[in-house]
Amino acid sequence: MEPILTAVIPVVIIGIICAAVLVIASKLMAVKEDERFPVIRECLPGANCGACGFAGCDGYAKALCENSNTPTNLCVPGADAVSRQLSEILGVEFADVIEQVAVVHCNGDCSKTQDKVEYHGMESCAAAKLMYGGKGSCTYGCLGLGDCAAACPQDAICIENGIAHVDPRKCIGCGICTKTCPNKLISLVADVEKVVVTCSNKDKGALTRKVCSNGCIGCKKCERVCPMGAIKVTDNVAVIDYEKCTDCTDFGVCAKNCTTGCIVITELSGKHRIKQDN
Amino acid sequence: MIKLIIILLSAVFINNYVLSRFLGICPFLGVSKKLDSATGMSLAVIFVMLIATAVTWPIQMYLLNPNGLGYLQTIVFILVIAALVQLVEIVLKRYVPSLHKSLGVYLPLITTNCAVLGVTILNIDEGYTFVEAMVNSLGSGLGFFLAMVMFSGVRSTIEGSDIPKSFQGLPITLIAASITSLSFLGFGGVIENLFA
Missing domain, CATH: 1.10.15 (3-methyladenine DNA Glycosylase II; Chain A, domain 3)
Incomplete structure (x- = not known):
């Protein structure tokens, strides 16, 4: 017999036997799936x-x-x-879903911060981040190359003036962008909230001030004016505790008093709520 | 009997599959992050190594060798092991669902793992008898288990320590793996002299 046949035939036979055994086994021992x-x-x-x-x-x-x-x-x-x-x-009781919307915690667009270098590398935030923390003078801020926009399954993110913006009317709150952002700037916030901090710079105030006019300088003014005690400056950046930030008696006082304007009042009620109201 | 003990101990320590022979590195680096997944993976490896040897040794000795088809060893072994693991998975799912759950995703993952194939082929190359081959497979599986558990401990320590930025992630893991494997070099020559 041809040597090639003596090699191929046994392997084919073994393969067929294995396949037959597997088919029989999977038929005989099929586990009933929950209907x-x-x-x-x-x-x-x-x-x-x-x-x-x-x-x-x-x-x-x-x-x-x-x-x-x-x-x-x-x-x-x-x-x-x-x-x-x-x-x-x-057959269980209906539970309300807390709809969430992605929020970018950076508002340092072209008018507020400057590039420190000219970047001609790969068009990706993750790659730019590797080069001395990106082209912008603030290494904490949005890199503006759109990794989040590329990852978004709903095309809800666009890059405008060098920073990412989330369109709450399109955002479904899946949180994929929060994982792609190399600077971890995006977080999910319940869509009933009205105030957000748009800075993530953890440097001391003076350093932050130098690189971005929108940056949180950690002056703690918001901490003092918040009637609910919901804002806390941690690592030189204001963080809002949304569990405490409810039924505010003096709504928007934090945004009005913010020295650099990095706390802003926004409308997050997006896709889900609009659908409900109709 | 002493020969069996020597085979077992040298498979665990001297010829450790991961740290001395460098087989099965993929699961070693991939699944060693947490202790419980490392144990699950290793148990699946021990299990598959044993049943794979139990099937491939007779195939080689009674089917391939007498017909002069020894050169088909690799492809036939891959085929048989892959089918076997699928079969075992079906059987476990039906009759031992708890074991199937604990071995979980690891069982199909190691179907074509080189450590499993390596054990079965080396059993033939070393000229072991059936019992010796089974003992060698058990030892190899235990050695894999030992390496995984040790390394998951090392990795959890790494996770909590302050590592220079350029070494974070995979680089420090590989360095730690090489240092761990160095420690196994110390076993060389110990086992043979234990019973001398």
Whole structure:
């Protein structure tokens, strides 16, 4: 016999035997899948964003099937509609989803800060960050090369005047951008909030002042004026504790009193809320 | 009996698959971040190494060698091990769901791992009998387990320490791995003389 045949035939035969055994085994020993699984999976948006904390939509659907304690309101992109469907299928009480919107904690656009070098490298924030912390004079701020915009599944982020802007009307709150930003500038904020800090510079006030006119200098004025005690300057940058920042008696006082204007009043109620109101 | 003990101990310490032979580096670096995933992975490796040897040794000795097909060893072993692990996964899923859950994703992950293939091929190359081959596989699996558990400890220490920026991440992990493997060099020559 041809030597090639003596080599190929045994391997093919072994392969066929293995395949046959596997087919028989998988037929005989098939484990019954929970019949609710495909129904639940169908409800979920299928973005596989991981905002629920499980490995993709399949993971969340599986957890819902297997563990009755899994909350039905974890799907942020799907919002209340999905939560309602899920609670109907599983026969549990409807739980409101806290809709979230991504917020960029930097407002140092071209008019407020300057480039320290001319950057001609790869058009990616992660690459630019490796070169002495990016081209801007502030190494904490937005690099403006749009890694977040490229990662956004909804095209909700655009780069304007050198910094990223999130359009809350398009943002589904999946949080993918928060993981891509090399400076960790983007965070998810509940879409009912009205004030945000738009700076992340952790340098001392004088240094911050030098590089950006929008930067938080850590003067703690906001700490003093906040009637709810919700603002705290940590690492030379103001941080709002949104759990305390509710029913403010003197709304917007922090933004009005901010020395550099890095605390701003914004409208975050986006996609989800608009859909609900209609 | 003494020969079996020597095979077992030298597979664990002297010819440690990860740290001396440098096989199975991918799971060694990839899954050693946390202790529980490192243990899960190693248990799956021990399990697969044992069943792979139990199947491939007879195939080599009774099927390939008598027909002069010894040169098909590598491809046949890959084929058989891959099919076998799939089969074991199906069986476990049906009859031992708890074990299937704890081995979880690691079982299919190591289907084509070089450490598993390496064990089965080296068993043949060393001319071991069936029992010796099984003992060698057990030792190799235990050696993998030891390396994984040790290294997950090293890595958790690294995580909490202040590392120069240029060494953060993979570089420091590789350096730590090489220092860990240096420590295993010290076992050379110890085991043979234990029973002398």
